[in-house]
Amino acid sequence: MGTREFEQLARLESRNRGLAELPLALIPHPLGGIREEEVLKKADLAVDVVVAAVTKS
Amino acid sequence: MTVSGPAAKTFRLDGTYAAINRLYQERGWTDGLPIVPPTEDDVREFLRFTDRDRRDVVAVLPPRQGEATVERIAVNAVMAGCKPEYLPVVITAIEALADPAFNLDSVQATTHPVAPLMIVNGSIARELGIQAGYNAFGQGFRANMTIGRAVRLLLMNVGGGLPGTGDRATQGSPAKIAYCVAENEAENPWEPLHVEHGFPADVSTVTVMGCEGPHNIQDHYSYTGLGILKIIAGAMGQAGSNNLLAFGYPLLSLGPEHAATIARDGYTKGQVKEFIFEQARFPLSRLGEEYRRLHVERRRAVDSPDTLLPIVRSPDDISVIVVGGAGKHSCWQPTFGDQTAPARRPIARKDGTPIRSITELRH
Numbered sequence: 001m002g003t004r005e006f007e008q009l010a011r012l013e014s015r016n017r018g019l020a021e022l023p024l025a026l027i028p029h030p031l032g033g034i035r036e037e038e039v040l041k042k043a044d045l046a047v048d049v050v051v052a053a054v055t056k057s
Numbered sequence: 058m059t060v061s062g063p064a065a066k067t068f069r070l071d072g073t074y075a076a077i078n079r080l081y082q083e084r085g086w087t088d089g090l091p092i093v094p095p096t097e098d099d100v101r102e103f104l105r106f107t108d109r110d111r112r113d114v115v116a117v118l119p120p121r122q123g124e125a126t127v128e129r130i131a132v133n134a135v136m137a138g139c140k141p142e143y144l145p146v147v148i149t150a151i152e153a154l155a156d157p158a159f160n161l162d163s164v165q166a167t168t169h170p171v172a173p174l175m176i177v178n179g180s181i182a183r184e185l186g187i188q189a190g191y192n193a194f195g196q197g198f199r200a201n202m203t204i205g206r207a208v209r210l211l212l213m214n215v216g217g218g219l220p221g222t223g224d225r226a227t228q229g230s231p232a233k234i235a236y237c238v239a240e241n242e243a244e245n246p247w248e249p250l251h252v253e254h255g256f257p258a259d260v261s262t263v264t265v266m267g268c269e270g271p272h273n274i275q276d277h278y279s280y281t282g283l284g285i286l287k288i289i290a291g292a293m294g295q296a297g298s299n300n301l302l303a304f305g306y307p308l309l310s311l312g313p314e315h316a317a318t319i320a321r322d323g324y325t326k327g328q329v330k331e332f333i334f335e336q337a338r339f340p341l342s343r344l345g346e347e348y349r350r351l352h353v354e355r356r357r358a359v360d361s362p363d364t365l366l367p368i369v370r371s372p373d374d375i376s377v378i379v380v381g382g383a384g385k386h387s388c389w390q391p392t393f394g395d396q397t398a399p400a401r402r403p404i405a406r407k408d409g410t411p412i413r414s415i416t417e418l419r420h
Contacts, residue, residue, distance in 0.1 A: 008222055009120065009166055016122040016217075 001046065005029035023053035059407075062114040062124035065132055067097060081136075085219065088209055088234065092136040103131040103141045106418050107148060109407045115148055116155030119162045121217025125151050129215055130207075137207035142415045143185060143200060147207045149263040149404045150175050150237075154208070156265075156400035163396045164267045165218040169299060170230035171393040173208060174268040174308070175237040176378060178251040179261025181404050182239035184415055189239035191382030194271050194310075205235030232270035238380055244313035245379040246320030253326065254401060260411040261404045266308055266376065267397030268390035269298075276315065277385040282322030285315050285387075286329065290336035292389060293368060296348075299394030300368040301339055306398050307368060308390040309333065312381040330372035338365035 002010050004026045014022040027042050027049060034042075070077055078091045086092070093099070104111055104127065111128040118125050127148065134147050154161050154173055164171050177187050188198035196202065218224040226233070242249045251262040276288040289309065293300075300307045309329070311319070319329060341349055341364035352358035358366060369375055376399060381387075403411040412418060 006225065009225055012217070012223060013120045013162075013166070016120060 001025040001027075001050065003027055003029035003031055023056055025049040025053040059110075060114040060124075061110070061112045062126040062129075064112060065100075065126070065128045086214055087136070088206065088213060090206075092210075093138050095132040095135040099135045100128065100131045103134055103139075103144045104128070105420055106141050106144045106415065107131075107407075108418055108420070109148070113407070116151050118151075118155070118212060118216030118218075119165055120223045121215070123215035123217060125211055125215045130211060133210040133214055134203075134207040137210055138199070138203040139207050140185075140199070140203075142419075143204050143207070145404050145412070145415060145418055146175075146177060146181070146185065146187075146204050146263060147211075149402050150204070150208050150265060151211060153263055153265040153400040153402040154212075156402075158398040159265060159267065159400040160397045161216075164393060165212060165216055165223060166225055167393065167396070168225050168227045169393050170226055170228060170233070170269055171267045171397065172230055172232035172236045172270070173212075174232070174266045174390060175205065175208065176250060176264040176266070177237070177239045177261065178242065178249050178256075178264070179404070180259065180413060181261035181415060187237065187239035189241040189243075189380060193238045193241070193380050193382075194236075194388070201237045201239075202235050205237035208237070209234060230270045232268065236268070236270075240378045241313055241380050244316070246316055247326040247377075247379075250376065250378050251401065256401075256403060256411075259413055261413075262401050263404065264376075264399055264401040266306070266390070266399045267393040268308055269392070271310065271388035271390055274387045274389060275385065276387075280318065282319035282324050285318055286324070286332050287336065289315075289387060289389070290333055290338075292337075293333060294337035294339045294365075296339055296344060298368065298391035299396075300391050301366060303394035303396075304368065304370045304374065305392045305394040305396070306374050306376065307392050308376045308378065310378050310380045310388045310390065312384060312387045313379055314383060314385055315387045316379045326377050327372070329377055330375045333375055334367060334369055334372040338367050340364070341366055 077094045081087045109127045113127050114124045116125045185200045187200040212218040274292040276285050279285045342362045353360045405411045
């Protein structure tokens with residue numbers, strides 16, 4: 001799980017470790033330095049992207 | 058067992074020095090500076106200073122998981138402008154960077170401006186002219202500049218630590234260009250770093266630490282060890298470092314004059330560390346509200362106006378070296394919090410036997 005800003009790095013790392021198909025749950029950047037209501041909004045969003053990532057066939 | 062990696066690819070390029078450098082720039086094979094073209098003859102000359110096979114894999118470097126073979130290390134050392142006899146130091150540094158405790162994965166990819174600082178101890182540092190005195194962290198010394206640069210080129214060209222992709226440093230740091238120094242053992246009133254960690258004095262070592270650039274600590278006024286230590290502790294107990302956030306293993310690089318005054322007043326190196334552990338602290342009450350809550354809710358800090366936050370878990374987590382020439386300056390290097398720990402290797406033959414002189418490896 002990470003933010004879209006770091007998608008390229010995450011894909012590079014997973015591919016180079018032989019896990020090219022590793023599902024990534026990506027949410028909007030940033031994770032740090034945000035207010036609590038934004039954290040909750042991102043957490044809600046994260047539920048959907050995690051479900052989508054782990055159920056992707 | 059040593060793993061054998063692929064042979065380096067060779068290609069023929071007819072052109073001027075400028076044309077060759079243009080090609081290296083276009084292909085992203087350099088740190089931005091011009092390189093020394095790594096010809097087969099030059100690489101062969103470098104390989105005379107190791108008893109390893111040219112295809113031996115010294116380390117696998119993330120995030121690309123590139124195999125740092127002896128040959129690839131030599132190629133990048135040529136490109137960096139090293140002398141052939143520097144090769145064993147570069148190989149040893151790469152070995153140390155692969156120590157799991159160093160956590161090169163995170164050091165390469167993080168947004169933090171961490172750079173691998175190489176501290177060379179022992180007679181080989183002097184033999185190669187690795188500067189330990191005046192301006193040792195600065196410019197002017199081929200060994201410091203090119204050994205540091207060779208390691209950076211390897212982290213980019215083999216490890217794939219390229220700005221914006223494999224290396225996500227928000228701002229980076231000049232320390233990421235070249236960061237290599239020798240300890241000033243001649244003016245160290247205590248045991249040098251490698252001896253403190255159990256190596257015989259006549260063995261040479263490379264210590265790698267995931268550090269920020271040097272933060273200067275000026276004290277021209279104190280004439281007691283206690284006075285200097287209070288200023289040092291004040292500088293190190295600062296907001297904003299990863300050590301205040303998450304402890305780790307920070308480095309204090311004492312200038313020899315500060316070190317002499319501190320030692321004259323009876324402090325051992327261990328007592329210096331104890332003093333810093335106790336005194337290099339930042340008041341919880343002076344942090345911003347969000348940061349204060351982080352420490353209270355997630356780091357178990359006592360929510361009191363009197364709470365002082367330490368930068369390490371234990372005095373032993375602080376490293377102390379002596380570096381530099383005359384003058385009333387020291388510096389400290391905050392590290393990448395507890396995401397990295399120092400790693401150390403002797404400069405040795407392939408079978409692990411330490412060498413006393415680089416000439417022992419020449420063939």
